[in-house]
Amino acid sequence: MPPAPSGEIVQLGIIGVALLLLLFYGGTMWMSVAISRKQENADDYMTAGNRIGFGVSAASMTATWIWASSMYASVTAGYTYGVSGPIHYGLWGALMILFIYPFGKRIRKVAPRAHTLAEVMYARHGRSSQLMLAGSNVLGSVISLTSNFIAGGAIIAMLSPLNFGAGILIIAGGVLLYTLWSGFRASVLTDFAQVMAMLGAAVVIIPAVFFLAGGPSMFAEGVASGNVTPQQESFFSSDAFMNQGAPYIAAVLAYAIGNQTIAQRLFAVREDLIKPTFVTATVGYGATVIGVGMLGVMALYLGIEPMGGDVNNLMPQMVGTYLPVALVALAFVMIIGSLSSTADSDLAALSSIVMTDIYGQSVGRRNADPKLMLLIGRITMIVATGLALYFATARFNILDLLVFVGALWGCLVFPVIASFYWKKVTNTAFTVSVLVALAVFLPVRFELLPLEGAWALLVELLAIIGVGVVLGIMAFGFFGLRAAIVIGATATIAVLPFGFGYLRDFETLSGSLVAYSVSFLVCWLLSVRSSQDFDFSVIKSVTGDFDEETATAEDEEPTGHSAHRSGGDPDDDLLGAR
């Protein structure tokens, strides 16, 4: 066994941290400058021309999905729930990427040159559906950006004499500098370098901490010392599943639908490479995040108390306690890489939403000025950075906000997915179902009404239906409608016997499930008798390039859709095609 930790952790010092940050952000800035153009193209700024290859796209998807909070949360899950904790965090997070790819293929088929999912909703339904999705995307990206700045400020403050405020300013400035000029292109290319640094560091750091902290003997000694409970020793912990895993399963599709960073890469990758890209990112994310979570499992068996009682300190604490300074520097780069790659993606996502959904589609695709679009995109990045810095200093509980936004996105999943397959879904069905789901979700999630009596039974019934909806949608992507109905119905019937009187104790899980079931029920009821027969080929003509430099003949809109050219509401026009 190594000597017991003294409580001191290795410091990188102000010069060490400054050199590492200079190397990291200098390198990414150099890459960004290398691909910059005197005259950027508005479409490339958002989707890099819709033709990036496997290596770049897989690297970018992996780097974007691994963010600093996912590493911290996985370590916390390992420490709290034991050996199954990181699985119940990382596996479901990974499956978010995997389960969205069949839907992604469908989305690319109907809207091959779109920029945002909300833009496609505009073409499918109209302005209200577009703005609901765009609004939730903006909220999610600003929260994610804030969270990454907080993680950066915290790690700099812990490993150097610099304080938290200086830390978040350095991170925000570094990310903004290399992303501002080339937008998504810079985000994607720098993701490659960042993912190499992150994965390379994970390969070294996890076994290094394991062996330097005592190796295999830590397990038997941890059990003998009473550091772990039987639940924490179990690979099938019900505590871990109900409190950590189940709410994440419910959020699997919600995060993928609600997160514009995924949609942006979906529209950027070459269409035939969607599957290998998403599968690689699934394994890459899962292995890295679950692997880093093993630091939490080790901390648990070793009986380590988190510094200041804050479990978020565990990862830097484990690294700083057991590793030599060179490997601590490597871990520092891993964390900076994870948060920067996600933060630059959030900036690129936010700029795309404002460029496309706020400006582009409001004036009409053919009337949009690409130069003004680029200016709007860059201003958006600066404003978003300022907002995230403000929220970071206000120290909101970011993970709580994320869980809340994830459940909010749950209200959108069924209406969004159904809109890509079912011709009968109307704008009214989309909008009303999301709003009603939200109205039922909020009192459940925040316990505005005590979960008892008839209200509790109603919520549990909706949550039980929600289980079937979640699993049904997942099955639909891979196996089609018949399998989805069978699996969804079977799941609901299977949960019926024990769901009542039980689910009310898990308000986070119940809230998410209610969001799914209510949006499904309302959307289905309002659509099933609809006479609408939407022509999906219309979406391709409404979404497309804004910049003349990349416009192609196939983008020409069919006759009879002139309302879009003048920026009119597409519903006026699309009704003719239905």
Add this chain to the structure above:
Amino acid sequence: MTALLTAYVLMWPVLVLGILITIARGFAKDAREARKEGRPII
């Protein structure tokens, strides 16, 4: 149990290494193709 837990902890970095190699090879292929076609990689 000790051997199982040790394998459980150490299997993840091995998987990560596999993905790292896959992505690096994919990136190198992208770069080669872009150079051959005379266009930027991104």
